[in-house]
Amino acid sequence: MSTTTSADSNRGPVVTDLTTKSPYERRTHSRGNFELWSWLFMRASGVLLLVLVFGHLFVNLMTGDGIKGVDFAFVAGKWSSPFWQFWDLLMLWLAELHGVNGVRTIINDYTERDSTRLVLKTLLFLSALLVMVLGTLVIFTFDPCIDPNSTLQQCTGR
Amino acid sequence: MVVLRLAGKGRTVAVQPKAASGSLYRGREGMWSWVAHRIAGVLIFFFLFAHVLDTALVRVSPEAYNTVIGTYQNPVVAFGEIGLVAAVVFHAYNGIRIILVDTNTWATRNQRRLFWVVVGLWVVTMGPFIWRHLSHVFG
Numbered sequence: 559m560s561t562t563t564s565a566d567s568n569r570g571p572v573v574t575d576l577t578t579k580s581p582y583e584r585r586t587h588s589r590g591n592f593e594l595w596s597w598l599f600m601r602a603s604g605v606l607l608l609v610l611v612f613g614h615l616f617v618n619l620m621t622g623d624g625i626k627g628v629d630f631a632f633v634a635g636k637w638s639s640p641f642w643q644f645w646d647l648l649m650l651w652l653a654e655l656h657g658v659n660g661v662r663t664i665i666n667d668y669t670e671r672d673s674t675r676l677v678l679k680t681l682l683f684l685s686a687l688l689v690m691v692l693g694t695l696v697i698f699t700f701d702p703c704i705d706p707n708s709t710l711q712q713c714t715g716r
Numbered sequence: 717m718v719v720l721r722l723a724g725k726g727r728t729v730a731v732q733p734k735a736a737s738g739s740l741y742r743g744r745e746g747m748w749s750w751v752a753h754r755i756a757g758v759l760i761f762f763f764l765f766a767h768v769l770d771t772a773l774v775r776v777s778p779e780a781y782n783t784v785i786g787t788y789q790n791p792v793v794a795f796g797e798i799g800l801v802a803a804v805v806f807h808a809y810n811g812i813r814i815i816l817v818d819t820n821t822w823a824t825r826n827q828r829r830l831f832w833v834v835v836g837l838w839v840v841t842m843g844p845f846i847w848r849h850l851s852h853v854f855g
Binding site for chain 2: 604628692
C-alpha cells in the first residue's frame with residue numbers, strides 16, 4: 559500500500575498531485591528547448607562558416623593581387639555569378655546569427671541589471687536586423703553594370 | 717600544493733587547491749582558450765558589422781565604394797587585417813576543438829593537448845598568410 563498518494567492521507571494533497579510540474583522547477587513558464595537548439599546551431603553553423611569564411615579569405619586575400627585587387631570591379635566580377643551571390647548570402651546569414659547568439663551569451667553572462675540586459679539585447683537584435691536586411695538587399699539588387707567602364711560580358715553586350 | 721595534517725590521525729595528505737585566491741576561474745589552457753575564443757568572437761562580430769556597411773556602398777556608386785576601400789589600403793590597416801585573420805583562424809580551429817571536446821571522450825581528457833594543437837595549426841596557417849599578405853601590401 560502506498561503512503562505517498564493524497565487519497566489515504568489526512569495531511570493534504572501532495573504538491574505533485576496538483577500539477578504535472580516538478581516542485582523543484584522554479585520557472586513558471588518553459589522556454590522549451592531553445593538553449594539546446596542554440597547550442598547545436600553554434601556547432602553546425604561553426605563548421606559551415608569555417609569552410610565559407612576560409613574560402614572567402616583565400617579567394618579575396620590570397621589569389622590574384624590579394625587585398626590590392628579589391629575594388630568595385632572585383633566585387634562586380636564576383637556577384638555577376640550566382641555561385642558567389644549564394645556563397646556570400648549563406649555566409650552573411652550564418653555569421654550574423656552565429657555572432658548574435660555568441661554576443662547574447664556574453665550579455666547574459668555579464669549584465670547584472672535587467673534593464674541593462676534589455677537595452678543591450680535590443681541594440682544587438684536591431685543591429686542584426688540591419689546587417690541581414692541590408693546585406694541581403696545589396697547582394698540581390700546589386701547592378702554590376704552601374705560602372706560605365708565595366709568590361710563584364712553582361713554589361714558590354716547591352 | 718597544500719599539505720594538510722589530519723587531526724588525530726598522525727598522517728598528512730597533499731591536496732591541490734581548487735582555485736587560486738578564491739577565484740572561480742581555474743586558469744591554464746582550458747580557461748585561457750575560452751577567454752581568447754570570446755575576445756576573438758566579439759572582435760569578428762564588430763568587424764562584420766562594419767564590413768557589411770562598407771560593402772553596401774557598391775549600391776551607392778563605384779566611386780563611393782572605391783574611395784572608402786582606398787582609405788583601407790595602407791600599411792596600418794594591413795596589420796589590422798593580419799590581426800583580424802589571426803582572430804578568425806584561432807576562433808575557427810578552437811571552435812573545432814570545442815566540438816571535439818563536447819562529443820568525444822578522448823578529446824575531453826586531452827583538451828589541454830588539443831589547445832596546443834590549435835596553437836600549432838594557427839601558427840602554421842598564419843605564417844604563409846602573413847608572408848603573402850605583406851608581399852601584396854608592400855609589393
